Amino acid sequence: MAVLLSTKAATMDWWRRALLAVDPGLTIRLFPDAGDPAEIEAAVVWTAHDMAELRRYPNLKLIVSMGAGVDHLLRPPGPPPGIPVARLVDRMLTTQMGEWVLLNVLRFHRQDLDYRALQAAKRWEELPAPVTAETRIGILGLGELGSHAAGLLTRLGFPVMGWTRRPKVVDGVQTFHGADGLAAMAAQSNILVCLLPLTPETRGIVDAALLSRLPKGAFLINGARGGHVVDADLLAALETGQVAAAALDVFQPEPLPADHAYWSHPKVVMTPHAASITIPESAAPQVVENLRRARAGEALMNLVDFSAGY
Ligand code: NAP
Numbered sequence: 001m002a003v004l005l006s007t008k009a010a011t012m013d014w015w016r017r018a019l020l021a022v023d024p025g026l027t028i029r030l031f032p033d034a035g036d037p038a039e040i041e042a043a044v045v046w047t048a049h050d051m052a053e054l055r056r057y058p059n060l061k062l063i064v065s066m067g068a069g070v071d072h073l074l075r076p077p078g079p080p081p082g083i084p085v086a087r088l089v090d091r092m093l094t095t096q097m098g099e100w101v102l103l104n105v106l107r108f109h110r111q112d113l114d115y116r117a118l119q120a121a122k123r124w125e126e127l128p129a130p131v132t133a134e135t136r137i138g139i140l141g142l143g144e145l146g147s148h149a150a151g152l153l154t155r156l157g158f159p160v161m162g163w164t165r166r167p168k169v170v171d172g173v174q175t176f177h178g179a180d181g182l183a184a185m186a187a188q189s190n191i192l193v194c195l196l197p198l199t200p201e202t203r204g205i206v207d208a209a210l211l212s213r214l215p216k217g218a219f220l221i222n223g224a225r226g227g228h229v230v231d232a233d234l235l236a237a238l239e240t241g242q243v244a245a246a247a248l249d250v251f252q253p254e255p256l257p258a259d260h261a262y263w264s265h266p267k268v269v270m271t272p273h274a275a276s277i278t279i280p281e282s283a284a285p286q287v288v289e290n291l292r293r294a295r296a297g298e299a300l301m302n303l304v305d306f307s308a309g310y
Contacts, residue, residue, distance in 0.1 A: 018280035138189030197310030226252030
């Protein structure tokens with residue numbers, strides 16, 4: 001029996017080596033060279049893989065996302081019916097995202113864009129000192145990534161709020177849920193951070209209505225998915241100053257076309273979906289363990305809840 005890997009060629013080979021380091025007995029096939037379809041028992045795939053293609057494998061027991069997000073696996077036609085899908089919950093992914101959020105919170109809190117502009121103009125000018133306890137941070141999504149980022153920010157002294165689907169208690173974080181909760185949190189968020197999964201409920205959630213609820217001159221940080229943000233609404237809010245600046249790691253589509261306004265926008269800081277990159281050596285043990293469990297008929301780890309969409 002074999003594990004099918006599907007992503008960019010260079011990354012596939014990296015994954016192959018990482019999985020074999022954990023279990024040298026595995027047979028690994030690199031898509032599109034799947035070999036005998038009846039031998040494929042697990043598919044470890046990233047965003048470009050066509051879910052319809054996975055219906056070719058009659059003995060498939062498990063599908064694994066190569067990242068924390070699974071929106072690419074759930075979009076139509078979705079995974080083959082009855083096959084469980086697992087995502088990665090990985091310390092290195094969580095750590096990297098925490099760093100990226102901290103980088104951008106501090107960039108905005110410490111007026112870094114303004115100081116860079118002053119430097120470019122060779123102007124020696126002191127701006128009013130920012131007060132940490134007065135910079136309120138609202139995090140959309142307090143899952144693996146959001147709750148870790150919240151912990152880092154509370155330790156620095158920022159007042160942190162978080163919004164979730166279900167009511168949730170997180171130490172040191174003021175929590176909200178539901179539509180009313182979102183409006184209440186947005187109204188107090190000097191910096192809004194999006195770390196939600198992309199689902200039918202969360203697509204386009206950062207729109208003109210939500211942005212207009214933020215305090216004037218708030219900042220947006222999106223490390224989740226490009227589909228969360230309505231780009232035209234964000235650009236309009238940047239134009240009026242309702243949003244002072246945005247840090248964006250994710251876009252729709254990716255790569256972002258060269259003529260998109262974000263590339264040269266003075267108030268947009270971009271990274272190319274690189275906030276948190278899967279390191280196969282770190283992720284491989286949980287994939288191998290999940291495969292063992294699937295073979296043994298045991299409960300799987302980090303399973304996607306199809307009804308919730310993440
Ligand atoms: P997670 O553990 O599943 O947490 C998701 C959080 O979002 C939970 O707190 C959940 O609420 C909340 N949520 C989901 N739907 C909601 C809704 N309709 N309304 C309000 N809250 C909702 O996910 P994660 O591991 O933190 O990852 C989050 C996302 O980050 C991934 O899905 C992926 O898209 C993105 N990501 C991006 C990168 C990158 O490099 N840019 C890397 C990794 C991941 P409950 O607590 O009530 O369930």
